[in-house]
Amino acid sequence: MIMMRIPKLIDHVDFGMTSPDEIRKISVTKIVTADTYDEDGYPIERGLMDSRLGVVDPGLRCRTCGARAGDCPGHFGHVELARPVAHVGYIDAIYNCIRATCRKCGRVLLQESKLEEYHKWITEMKETGQKWWEMTNKIVKSASTTEKCPHCGETQASLKFEKPTSFVEGKNRLTPSDARERLERITNDDIMLLGINPKVARPEWMVLTALPVSPVTVRPSITLESGVRSEDDLTHKLVDIIRINQRLSENIEAGAPHLIVEDLWELLQYHVTTYFDNGVSGIPPARHRSGRVLRTLAQRLRGKEGRFRGNLSGKRVDFSARTVISPDPNISINEIGVPEYIARILSVPIRATEHDIEGLRNLIRRGPDIYPGANCMISPDGKRYDLRYADREELAKTIEPGFTVERHLMDGDIVMFNRQPSLHRMSIMAHEVRVLPGRTFRLNLSVCPPYNADFDGDEMNVHAPQREEAQAEARILMRVQEQILSPRFGGPIIGGIQDHITGAYLLTRKGTLLTREHSQQLLAAVGIFTDLPKPAVKEKGTEHWTGKQIFSMLLPKGLNLTFKAKICENRTRCKKEECEIGAYVVIRDGQLLHGVMDARSHKALDRCEVLDRIVKDYGTTAAREFLDRITKLSIAAAAMLGFTTSIDDEDIPPEAKERISEVLDNGREKVNKLIKIYDAGELEPFPGRSLRETLEMRIMEVLAGGRDRAGEIAEKYLGLDNNAVIMARTGARGSMLNLTQMAACVGQQSVRGERLSRGYRGRTLLHFKSGNLGAEARGFVSSSYKDGLRPLEFFFHVMGGREGLVDTAVRTAQSGYMQRRLINALQDLRVEYDGTVRDDRGAVVQFVYGEDGVDPTHSDNGKAVNVEKIIERVVGE
Amino acid sequence: MSVGFDIGQHVLVPKHEILSKEKAREVLERYKISPHQLPLIKSSDPVVKAIGAKPGDILQITRDSPTAGRAIAYRFVIEE
Ligand SMILES: [Mg+2]
Ligand SMILES: [Zn+2]
Ligand SMILES: [Zn+2]
Ligand SMILES: [Zn+2]
Numbered sequence: 001m002i003m004m005r006i007p008k009l010i011d012h013v014d015f016g017m018t019s020p021d022e023i024r025k026i027s028v029t030k031i032v033t034a035d036t037y038d039e040d041g042y043p044i045e046r047g048l049m050d051s052r053l054g055v056v057d058p059g060l061r062c063r064t065c066g067a068r069a070g071d072c073p074g075h076f077g078h079v080e081l082a083r084p085v086a087h088v089g090y091i092d093a094i095y096n097c098i099r100a101t102c103r104k105c106g107r108v109l110l111q112e113s114k115l116e117e118y119h120k121w122i123t124e125m126k127e128t129g130q131k132w133w134e135m136t137n138k139i140v141k142s143a144s145t146t147e148k149c150p151h152c153g154e155t156q157a158s159l160k161f162e163k164p165t166s167f168v169e170g171k172n173r174l175t176p177s178d179a180r181e182r183l184e185r186i187t188n189d190d191i192m193l194l195g196i197n198p199k200v201a202r203p204e205w206m207v208l209t210a211l212p213v214s215p216v217t218v219r220p221s222i223t224l225e226s227g228v229r230s231e232d233d234l235t236h237k238l239v240d241i242i243r244i245n246q247r248l249s250e251n252i253e254a255g256a257p258h259l260i261v262e263d264l265w266e267l268l269q270y271h272v273t274t275y276f277d278n279g280v281s282g283i284p285p286a287r288h289r290s291g292r293v294l295r296t297l298a299q300r301l302r303g304k305e306g307r308f309r310g311n312l313s314g315k316r317v318d319f320s321a322r323t324v325i326s327p328d329p330n331i332s333i334n335e336i337g338v339p340e341y342i343a344r345i346l347s348v349p350i351r352a353t354e355h356d357i358e359g360l361r362n363l364i365r366r367g368p369d370i371y372p373g374a375n376c377m378i379s380p381d382g383k384r385y386d387l388r389y390a391d392r393e394e395l396a397k398t399i400e401p402g403f404t405v406e407r408h409l410m411d412g413d414i415v416m417f418n419r420q421p422s423l424h425r426m427s428i429m430a431h432e433v434r435v436l437p438g439r440t441f442r443l444n445l446s447v448c449p450p451y452n453a454d455f456d457g458d459e460m461n462v463h464a465p466q467r468e469e470a471q472a473e474a475r476i477l478m479r480v481q482e483q484i485l486s487p488r489f490g491g492p493i494i495g496g497i498q499d500h501i502t503g504a505y506l507l508t509r510k511g512t513l514l515t516r517e518h519s520q521q522l523l524a525a526v527g528i529f530t531d532l533p534k535p536a537v538k539e540k541g542t543e544h545w546t547g548k549q550i551f552s553m554l555l556p557k558g559l560n561l562t563f564k565a566k567i568c569e570n571r572t573r574c575k576k577e578e579c580e581i582g583a584y585v586v587i588r589d590g591q592l593l594h595g596v597m598d599a600r601s602h603k604a605l606d607r608c609e610v611l612d613r614i615v616k617d618y619g620t621t622a623a624r625e626f627l628d629r630i631t632k633l634s635i636a637a638a639a640m641l642g643f644t645t646s647i648d649d650e651d652i653p654p655e656a657k658e659r660i661s662e663v664l665d666n667g668r669e670k671v672n673k674l675i676k677i678y679d680a681g682e683l684e685p686f687p688g689r690s691l692r693e694t695l696e697m698r699i700m701e702v703l704a705g706g707r708d709r710a711g712e713i714a715e716k717y718l719g720l721d722n723n724a725v726i727m728a729r730t731g732a733r734g735s736m737l738n739l740t741q742m743a744a745c746v747g748q749q750s751v752r753g754e755r756l757s758r759g760y761r762g763r764t765l766l767h768f769k770s771g772n773l774g775a776e777a778r779g780f781v782s783s784s785y786k787d788g789l790r791p792l793e794f795f796f797h798v799m800g801g802r803e804g805l806v807d808t809a810v811r812t813a814q815s816g817y818m819q820r821r822l823i824n825a826l827q828d829l830r831v832e833y834d835g836t837v838r839d840d841r842g843a844v845v846q847f848v849y850g851e852d853g854v855d856p857t858h859s860d861n862g863k864a865v866n867v868e869k870i871i872e873r874v875v876g877e
Numbered sequence: 878m879s880v881g882f883d884i885g886q887h888v889l890v891p892k893h894e895i896l897s898k899e900k901a902r903e904v905l906e907r908y909k910i911s912p913h914q915l916p917l918i919k920s921s922d923p924v925v926k927a928i929g930a931k932p933g934d935i936l937q938i939t940r941d942s943p944t945a946g947r948a949i950a951y952r953f954v955i956e957e
Binding site for chain 2: 121128129130834836838841842843844845846847848850851852853854
């Protein structure tokens with residue numbers, strides 16, 4: 001049992017600093033020479049590539065641990081610095097420590113009583129788990145302004161910090177040695193007040209006397225094809241440090257002039273600083289001979305591709321695949337079509353038992369290239385047999401219970417499907433595999449909304465969970481059908497789109513009658529093979545079924561609903577059941593009696609009453625079934641009844657065009673009149689507005705009214721017999737605004753909510769006089785899209801369009817960053833069993849989740865109970 | 878207090894009350910927490926000054942809530 005380990009509990013973690021002694025203790029060798037390899041290519045002893053620091057070349061053994069490359073973790077060495085040097089990473093802390101303490105006695109520059117008080121507070125804050133180190137800022141602030149030491153009476157000199165690593169006290173420069181001496185004087189009791197935990201750190205350790213030399217495994221050298229060795233940036237930097245360190249100690253020993261020693265010392269400080277962070281402000285970054293900026297320690301950690309965001313939060317994984325997606329209405333929303341060539345690579349480990357051993361034996365025989373087969377066999381002692389190269393016939397004989405076979409991905413396996421950006425829970429859902437021909441992942445169109453996917457080249461990822469626990473967890477918690485309701489608004493986020501709406505409308509609207517043959521064809525497409533109900537129309541030997549009857553066969557028994565469809569015109573008096581357009585929907589005991597199915601009944605992200613009711617009352621399995629069926633039925637119905645849209649859907653008769661241009665001329669006239677009144681100084685300003693603003697507002701009002709009137713005129717000719725209108729009114733795609741812009745008039749173009757004004761002085765284009773405030777001079781487009789825009793109108797339209805593009809680009813960048821921040825802030829919050837929301841240290845964030853304790857996915861329109869709905873459901877009226 | 882009016886009367890200021898010793902203990906017991914795990918409020922907060930609460934007190938706050946109508950929260954008064 002290799003897998004079994006003794007569980008250990010991490011009690012707590014301390015972050016501290018490494019002392020010089022510690023650095024020397026962990027060091028396997030002192031590094032004294034800046035050379036790396038000798039002429040034969042072997043590492044030089046006590047050089048930067050000393051073989052005690054670990055090995056990277058295959059074949060060699062580590063002189064410290066004896067392991068080969070790959071197994072040897074690498075070991076630290078160290079350099080004895082000829083003179084101490086400040087650590088840039090701690091420079092702020094060094095500055096705080098020095099200015100908050102006395103230059104003579106080293107005590108914190110506050111009254112003894114005050115110190116004791118702070119001490120008490122910090123101890124208390126520590127015990128109660130508060131952020132005690134935040135006190136430091138306050139202490140440093142008040143201590144650093146003290147002029148005379150309250151302990152020894154010494155007058156303090158002003159201390160200035162010069163970026164990046166030096167300090168000036170009065171007129172004298174503080175050398176790192178001076179700084180270190182100061183830091184050494186601070187007592188353990190006092191450093192706690194400065195934010196340092198004396199158990200794990202001493203302030204003087206922030207000024208280095210010994211520098212750790214990272215193991216070679218951290219900075220491997222690479223051999224180019226030409227045989228030339230190329231060293232890592234860190235090695236280059238260490239070479240610099242050792243060279244200067246050597247020269248410095250030689251000069252000190254030879255008793256060189258003070259100035260030269262000082263210069264070398266400063267140079268050493270520069271190299272050590274850039275070794276840690278080559279991006280500090282105040283000094284030029286260290287460069288490679290080629291002029292490339294070196295990538296040193298801090299650069300390896302920071303940023304998007306740094307160790308944290310690039311390798312720890314976002315590491316790459318095995319058992320995953322990525323390809324283009326395409327739609328498939330014939331698979332369930334729970335399923336995903338996986339191409340065979342991917343199924344042959346992704347695998348699932350299966351532990352052999354007596355019951356399935358024969359099947360596994362077969363898979364082994366088929367091997368990695370014939371689907372379904374297997375890629376690998378693992379014996380109980382952990383030995384792996386790669387089926388690509390092994391004698392599979394032989395291996396098939398050796399397998400017995402206890403062996404594991406990594407077989408190809410097969411129908412019914414559970415995988416996780418993901419589309420970036422993963423902005424919410426539903427961006428990763430579990431699907432059941434259907435291995436299908438082709439080279440794309442296929443998904444049911446109803447799951448497009450949660451992924452925000454379309455098929456213009458989108459790619460998605462698949463992850464195959466390996467262990468049974470992971471698979472069960474994915475199946476129970478992450479399966480698509482469990483995600484139909486969005487926790488964001490408590491309604492379905494998975495549901496019908498586009499043709500699912502149009503098709504259902506065409507089928508259920510008044511006048512759709514189907515012969516027996518047609519009815520059965522539709523039901524066969526759905527996969528319902530039960531008998532048809534009684535025909536609604538039966539005369540002269542012919543029988544016909546209404547579309548409502550066919551649709552009702554998808555509805556569960558006992559479903560009672562009454563609601564207004566999306567196409568409802570919201571007249572003052574609702575005709576209810578008598579509504580001509582079927583906007584009043586009545587469902588009784590699973591029979592659609594009145595009204596039509598449209599966006600209000602089953603569209604994703606809409607108030608889809610039918611789907612919503614089915615998920616909440618009949619469960620997720622029933623809802624999944626309903627969605628799978630409605631996808632197929634709507635598409636079959638649309639195909640059978642015929643549906644198309646083209647540019648002549650936006651045709652309106654000439655008399656309508658005339659009336660529209662009249663209305664627009666009228667508007668222009670009114671604008672000109674307003675301008676005249678304004679020029680004459682007779683315009684009455686709105687309260688709190690300037691004359692100019694008032695004029696703008698009134699012009700916009702007039703022009704908006706003009707466009708709306710034009711739209712209304714066009715709408716009179718765009719009725720529900722028009723396919724484009726069907727799509728707009730049922731909520732399937734597009735809006736009436738889109739249509740009237742195509743048919744009648746595009747309307748005012750704007751930038752930042754105002755009429756266009758930028759461009760030239762006082763005018764938008766040179767075709768106008770400066771100061772022209774008229775409609776067409778300020779971006780009013782009176783043409784329709786269908787007629788086509790005039791050149792100037794086209795230009796204005798592009799201006800307005802550009803703003804939209806810039807906005808979306810800026811918004812995505814901003815909301816992406818906000819999302820990151822929110823996730824980081826909220827990721828540890830959870831709802832406890834007592835209903836409170838708490839963070840990771842058990843502190844209460846909300847006393848009752850959402851203040852009402854209601855989970856929106858189990859609520860009805862955000863309320864825990866909706867009495868009216870319950871009565872309707874039970875009583876049926 | 879020097880402002881000359883009672884900020885508790887303002888529509889945006891929810892009702893703050895100081896809990897008695899027993900009530901406070903009850904609250905801590907109910908949620909099984911130490912006072913520092915409650916949301917904190919500084920003693921310099923205008924409301925805290927107005928009702929005269931001292932560091933170590935626990936306040937009960939009754940707020941209007943868009944979801945629940947009325948919601949009760951507790952905050953622990955800390956120094957400064
Ligand atoms: Mg796309
Ligand atoms: Zn080693
Ligand atoms: Zn002193
Ligand atoms: Zn109606």
